Amino acid sequence: MSDKLNLSSDVVIIGAGLAGLAAAEQLTRSGYDVIIVEGRDRVGGRVKTINVADTEVDAGATWVGPHHTAVRGLASRMGVRLIPQYHSGKSVLSFDGKRQDENESAFASGLANDLSRIALSLETLADAVPVAAPWEHPNVDYLESMSFGEWLATVKAAEETRAFFNVLSLVHWGAPVTDVSLLNVIRYIKCFGSLEVMLKVEGGDQQDRIEGTAQGLIKRFANSLDARILLNAPVEHIITNDNGLTVQTPREEINAQFAIITASPAHRSFINFTPPLPEQYYGLARAWRQGALSKAFVAYEKPFWREDGLSGESVSDNETVFLTFDVSPQDKSTGIIMAFCDARGFDGFNQEERQRRVVEQLVHLYGERAREITDYADFSWGNDTFAAGGPNPAVGPGAWRSFGRYLSEPVGRVHWAGTETAHDTSGTMNGAILSGLRAAEEVTKRLGPVNPR
Numbered sequence: 001m002s003d004k005l006n007l008s009s010d011v012v013i014i015g016a017g018l019a020g021l022a023a024a025e026q027l028t029r030s031g032y033d034v035i036i037v038e039g040r041d042r043v044g045g046r047v048k049t050i051n052v053a054d055t056e057v058d059a060g061a062t063w064v065g066p067h068h069t070a071v072r073g074l075a076s077r078m079g080v081r082l083i084p085q086y087h088s089g090k091s092v093l094s095f096d097g098k099r100q101d102e103n104e105s106a107f108a109s110g111l112a113n114d115l116s117r118i119a120l121s122l123e124t125l126a127d128a129v130p131v132a133a134p135w136e137h138p139n140v141d142y143l144e145s146m147s148f149g150e151w152l153a154t155v156k157a158a159e160e161t162r163a164f165f166n167v168l169s170l171v172h173w174g175a176p177v178t179d180v181s182l183l184n185v186i187r188y189i190k191c192f193g194s195l196e197v198m199l200k201v202e203g204g205d206q207q208d209r210i211e212g213t214a215q216g217l218i219k220r221f222a223n224s225l226d227a228r229i230l231l232n233a234p235v236e237h238i239i240t241n242d243n244g245l246t247v248q249t250p251r252e253e254i255n256a257q258f259a260i261i262t263a264s265p266a267h268r269s270f271i272n273f274t275p276p277l278p279e280q281y282y283g284l285a286r287a288w289r290q291g292a293l294s295k296a297f298v299a300y301e302k303p304f305w306r307e308d309g310l311s312g313e314s315v316s317d318n319e320t321v322f323l324t325f326d327v328s329p330q331d332k333s334t335g336i337i338m339a340f341c342d343a344r345g346f347d348g349f350n351q352e353e354r355q356r357r358v359v360e361q362l363v364h365l366y367g368e369r370a371r372e373i374t375d376y377a378d379f380s381w382g383n384d385t386f387a388a389g390g391p392n393p394a395v396g397p398g399a400w401r402s403f404g405r406y407l408s409e410p411v412g413r414v415h416w417a418g419t420e421t422a423h424d425t426s427g428t429m430n431g432a433i434l435s436g437l438r439a440a441e442e443v444t445k446r447l448g449p450v451n452p453r
């Protein structure tokens with residue numbers, strides 16, 4: 001007999017990120033018994049709080065766009081405020097080591113025209129993508145034949161335009177333009193609404209932050225649920241038979257009718273399935289390689305860049321820091337720059353070297369005062385000890401056509417959720433919630449009615 005703790009529920013949810021918690025809320029409200037199993041020692045998944053200068057900051061997801069109604073609704077129910085992303089003043093651009101303020105003419109002329117030309121082509125391509133079934137696109141062979149980088153070369157994008165879109169690629173897929181397929185990029189743009197929405201602060205995806213951090217919101221959400229949450233419980237094995245399934249972690253064995261797996265597609269393959277999943281599901285896990293992205297937070301006595309008329313926003317082709325934002329607390333008790341760092345020029349170095357690289361680039365962008373730091377913290381999602389990678393999969397050429405249809409198609413008693421399986425706002429916290437609700441609805445239909453709580 002196994003010495004594991006035996007538990008049972010109607011549904012087991014794997015993953016205590018937003019998708020898992022949203023699915024659990026929906027199912028428990030309908031009267032079902034739910035257990036959530038989470039491999040990490042915390043809830044939140046790709047949402048995580050770290051500390052810099054005694055201030056909590058978002059190492060993972062940060063922003064909520066105006067159209068992210070599921071997150072907005074959740075925040076409002078949990079009594080958590082959204083605060084506007086600081087966006088006053090000029091941003092800074094730095095390509096090939098040449099720093100300039102946003103509205104200086106060198107950028108405004110040639111590059112702006114080329115950027116608009118490429119952006120328009122992308123938007124036009126995105127318009128025609130059937131987001132729920134991109135493999136049905138009439139030109140799927142062409143769109144899946146090349147990476148985003150190859151397409152940029154085909155349309156003769158200027159070097160700086162390519163560098164600009166590389167920043168977009170790094171921040172969304174944690175990988176350069178050479179690693180993601182053209183179809184993946186345009187589908188993602190359609191899921192977000194438009195390229196403009198993806199890039200904008202006011203009226204766009206970077207409009208608001210969650211007061212007290214996104215993980216603060218998720219902790220409240222988790223505490224409000226009428227479901228058991230097991231932490232430090234990595235699911236190793238799922239055994240299905242005619243009557244139900246058994247989910248095994250190193251310490252627990254949980255019997256249930258159905259499972260909802262919210263792990264990102266690449267992490268699904270770390271679970272052993274008996275009977276095995278159909279072959280295509282392993283192909284999917286291989287092809288949905290999780291990108292890598294890191295964030296550094298540099299604290300100062302005050303947000304000094306504001307005195308120079310700067311917003312703290314910057315875009316660079318620097319090999320370490322490619323994007324910055326001002327995430328200082330609203331009371332300006334300290335100044336904090338959040339720097340998105342390219343894993344390739346960051347993750348392999350020790351903390352001293354990572355900090356040196358980040359601060360040097362901030363000095364380049366904001367002047368010598370950027371050297372006078374009061375604190376520093378960083379987090380590398382690609383180096384995380386469990387379910388490493390982030391923020392989204394770097395889906396390469398051919399992957400959507402071969403495996404896309406298996407993202408959310410249930411296998412027996414196993415259903416799939418997670419932001420990657422959403423059609424609307426896929427790749428965001430909002431998409432995660434929507435995917436959890438969709439999977440809960442699928443399972444509810446199969447379980448049949450019980451008395452709602």
Ligand SMILES: Cc1cc2nc3c(=O)[nH]c(=O)nc-3n(C[C@H](O)[C@H](O)[C@H](O)COP(=O)(O)OP(=O)(O)OC[C@H]3O[C@@H](n4cnc5c(N)ncnc54)[C@H](O)[C@@H]3O)c2cc1C
Binds near residue numbers: 038063293
């Ligand atoms: C650096 C970064 C910045 C981001 N910025 C934003 C942003 O500004 N705005 C925005 O909306 N989104 C942003 N995102 C994306 C957002 O965080 C995700 O889309 C969302 O949180 C995904 O939620 P999820 O529940 O689908 O997946 P996850 O949060 O990944 O949850 C899945 C859970 O499953 C667990 N798990 C995996 N395998 C197992 C197993 N075998 N057993 C048990 N548990 C397992 C994982 O530990 C994880 O907790 C960002 C992400 C990152 C990394």
